[in-house]
Amino acid sequence: MKTGMTADEINAFLREGFPGGGNPPQVERADGRVATCRMPYRENQLRPGGTLSGPTMMALADTVVYALIFSAIGFEPLSVTTNLSINFLRKPKPADLIAEARTLKRGKALFVADVFIRSDGEDDPCAHAVVTYSIPPRT
Amino acid sequence: MKTGMTADEINAFLREGFPGGGNPPQVERADGRVATCRMPYRENQLRPGGTLSGPTMMALADTVVYALIFSAIGFEPLSVTTNLSINFLRKPKPADLIAEARTLKRGKALFVADVFIRSDGEDDPCAHAVVTYSIPPRT
Amino acid sequence: MKTGMTADEINAFLREGFPGGGNPPQVERADGRVATCRMPYRENQLRPGGTLSGPTMMALADTVVYALIFSAIGFEPLSVTTNLSINFLRKPKPADLIAEARTLKRGKALFVADVFIRSDGEDDPCAHAVVTYSIPPRT
Amino acid sequence: MKTGMTADEINAFLREGFPGGGNPPQVERADGRVATCRMPYRENQLRPGGTLSGPTMMALADTVVYALIFSAIGFEPLSVTTNLSINFLRKPKPADLIAEARTLKRGKALFVADVFIRSDGEDDPCAHAVVTYSIPPRT
Numbered sequence: 147m148k149t150g151m152t153a154d155e156i157n158a159f160l161r162e163g164f165p166g167g168g169n170p171p172q173v174e175r176a177d178g179r180v181a182t183c184r185m186p187y188r189e190n191q192l193r194p195g196g197t198l199s200g201p202t203m204m205a206l207a208d209t210v211v212y213a214l215i216f217s218a219i220g221f222e223p224l225s226v227t228t229n230l231s232i233n234f235l236r237k238p239k240p241a242d243l244i245a246e247a248r249t250l251k252r253g254k255a256l257f258v259a260d261v262f263i264r265s266d267g268e269d270d271p272c273a274h275a276v277v278t279y280s281i282p283p284r285t
Numbered sequence: 286m287k288t289g290m291t292a293d294e295i296n297a298f299l300r301e302g303f304p305g306g307g308n309p310p311q312v313e314r315a316d317g318r319v320a321t322c323r324m325p326y327r328e329n330q331l332r333p334g335g336t337l338s339g340p341t342m343m344a345l346a347d348t349v350v351y352a353l354i355f356s357a358i359g360f361e362p363l364s365v366t367t368n369l370s371i372n373f374l375r376k377p378k379p380a381d382l383i384a385e386a387r388t389l390k391r392g393k394a395l396f397v398a399d400v401f402i403r404s405d406g407e408d409d410p411c412a413h414a415v416v417t418y419s420i421p422p423r424t
Numbered sequence: 425m426k427t428g429m430t431a432d433e434i435n436a437f438l439r440e441g442f443p444g445g446g447n448p449p450q451v452e453r454a455d456g457r458v459a460t461c462r463m464p465y466r467e468n469q470l471r472p473g474g475t476l477s478g479p480t481m482m483a484l485a486d487t488v489v490y491a492l493i494f495s496a497i498g499f500e501p502l503s504v505t506t507n508l509s510i511n512f513l514r515k516p517k518p519a520d521l522i523a524e525a526r527t528l529k530r531g532k533a534l535f536v537a538d539v540f541i542r543s544d545g546e547d548d549p550c551a552h553a554v555v556t557y558s559i560p561p562r563t
Numbered sequence: 564m565k566t567g568m569t570a571d572e573i574n575a576f577l578r579e580g581f582p583g584g585g586n587p588p589q590v591e592r593a594d595g596r597v598a599t600c601r602m603p604y605r606e607n608q609l610r611p612g613g614t615l616s617g618p619t620m621m622a623l624a625d626t627v628v629y630a631l632i633f634s635a636i637g638f639e640p641l642s643v644t645t646n647l648s649i650n651f652l653r654k655p656k657p658a659d660l661i662a663e664a665r666t667l668k669r670g671k672a673l674f675v676a677d678v679f680i681r682s683d684g685e686d687d688p689c690a691h692a693v694v695t696y697s698i699p700p701r702t
Contacts (some may be wrong), residue, residue, distance in 0.1 A: 200347055200365075200366045200369070201340060201343060201344035201347055204340060204343040204344070204347075204369065205340035205343070205344075208339050208340055208343075226339075226373065227339045227373050228372065228373055228534065228556075229370070229371070229372050229373070229507055229556065230339070230343065230369075230370070230371050231368070231369070231370035231371075231509060231648045231693065232368070232369050232370075233367065233368050233667065233668075233675050233693060233695065234365065234366050234367055234368070235667055235668040235675060236668070250650065250652055250688065250691050251650075251652040251653070255533055255558075256506065256558070258650050258652060258691075260677070260691065271667065274667050274675075274677065274693065276648065276650060276691065276693060278506075278507065278650065280533075280534070367673065367695075368646055368695065370509045370554065370648060372528065372529075372536050372554060372556065374528055374529040374536060375529070389511065389513055389549065389552050390511075390513040390514070394672055394697075395645065395697070397511050397513060397552075399538070399552065410528065413528050413536075413538065413554065415509065415511060415552065415554060417511065417645075417646065419672075419673070478625050478643075478644045478647070479618060479621060479622035479625055482618060482621040482622070482625075482647065483618035483621070483622075486617050486618055486621075504617075504651065504654075505617045505651050506650065506651055507648070507649070507650050507651070508617070508621065508647075508648070508649050509646070509647070509648035509649075510646070510647050510648075511645065511646050512643065512644050512645055512646070
C-alpha cells in the first residue's frame, strides 16, 4: 500500500510538474485529513476593482485538494478534477491567500473535499469551494 | 440606457485590464445572448498526464461569461463572479480551446450563463460550467 | 450488453419503485441522448410566495436524469446521484413542469447530464441543473 | 430592524406554511450563525437500494438554510433559493437525518451557507450542500 506524501514531497512535485506556471502555491500542511496552501500575493493577479482574480482562487482551490489527495493516498499524479464548485464571498485583501481543504469523502473512485480560502490573518472566508477528484484505479 | 459592447471593444478592454495575465482569451463573438472565446494553445498550460490544466478552463469559463455580460448590458467592469461550478468531462486535445456561453438568466442583480468548452474542431465538450455574476446596481 | 429501456418501461419501474412517493413524474421521452419528464401541477407543491417549491424541481431534475441513464445504458437501479447543482432562474407558473435532460458525458463510472426545467408552454427556463450519477461497475 | 426568529417560531411557520407537505423537518437549533434540523425517518423515503432518497436530503438542505436565514435576519418568507449544490457522500442509515447549516456569507442581497447532513448518531456526513438564497430588499 502506498503511503501519503509529506508537504515537502508535494511541494517538490508541484515545482517540477508545473514548469510554466510560475510560482505554484506553497503547501504548508498536509496530513491526509487536512491540507493548507499559501498563495503569495502578486500584483498581476489583480483585476479591475482591486480584488484578486477569481481564477487565482479557483486554481488555489484545485491545487490544495490535489495536495490533500497526495497526502492521503500517496502519489497519484493522474488524479483529475471532475467537479469544482466555488462561491466567492468577499473581496480578498491585497495579501497572501491561505486555502484550507478538509476531506469530506475518501472513496475508492472519488475524493471530495471542501476548501475555505481566506486572506492571511482574516477570519471571514473570501471563497468556499467543493472539489471532487477522480482517482485512477489501482492495478 | 447603456448599450452592449462589441467583441472588438471587449477584446480591447481585456488586453488593457489584465496587463500581467499574459494573453487573455480572444472574444470571437458576443451578441448579448451568446459569446464565444478562443484560448490559444500554449504548452505551459500542460499538467501531468498531458492534458490542459483545469485552471485554464476555469479561467476561460469565467472570462467568456464576463464578455457575455458586457455584450448584453454594456461596460460593467465591477461585475463579480459569485458562483462558478464546472464539470470536467473529457481530456482536451493539444489545441485551442473554444468556449461558448449562453444566457440563462439576465436579472437586475444576477446574471447566469452556461458554458461549453471544446477543443477546436471537436464536437464533444471537454468541460461544462455554470457561472453566476452579481451585477452592480445602476445609479 | 444491456439495451436501453423505453419510456414506458421506465414509467412502470418508477411507479413500482417509489410506492410512498405519490405521483412520480411521467417520462414522456427517453432515447439515450435526451429524456423529458412531466411533473403534473399539484397545489401542495406551492410554497409561500406562490411559486412551486424548489424541492419539487430538484426531485424532478434528479428523476429525469435517472430516466435518461436507464434509456442510455439499461436498467441500473443502483445508480446513485453523486452531485446535483441547480440554479433557480424564474418563478414557475401554476402549471405542469417539463424537464429536459441531455447527456454531457457517458463514462464507464460517471454519467453527467444537464437539465432545463420549464413551465409547460413557456420558453424561458425556471431552473437549470447539472446532475452526476455514479454507475455501478458491470460484473 | 427586525430581530431573528427563535427555533419555536420557525417551526410554527413551517407547519403552517407547508400544509400539503406532510411533516416538515423539525428545527432543533437556530441562532443566526448555525441552524440544525431533524428529518424523522419514514419508510416512504426509501428508494431502490435501501437508501433514503436524494430528494429528501435536498429538501432538508434547503429547509435548514431557510431556517438559518429566519434566525439571522428575521421573518423573510419571500427569500428564495438561487443555487443549491449537493454532494452525496455515503448512504444514510435507516435513521433520522440531522442537518447542520453554517453561515458563510450574510450579505444584503445574498445569503450563503454550507450544510452537513448526517444519520443521527454518525460522525461521517451522508451529504454536503452549499445553498445560496436571495434576500428581498428591505423597503
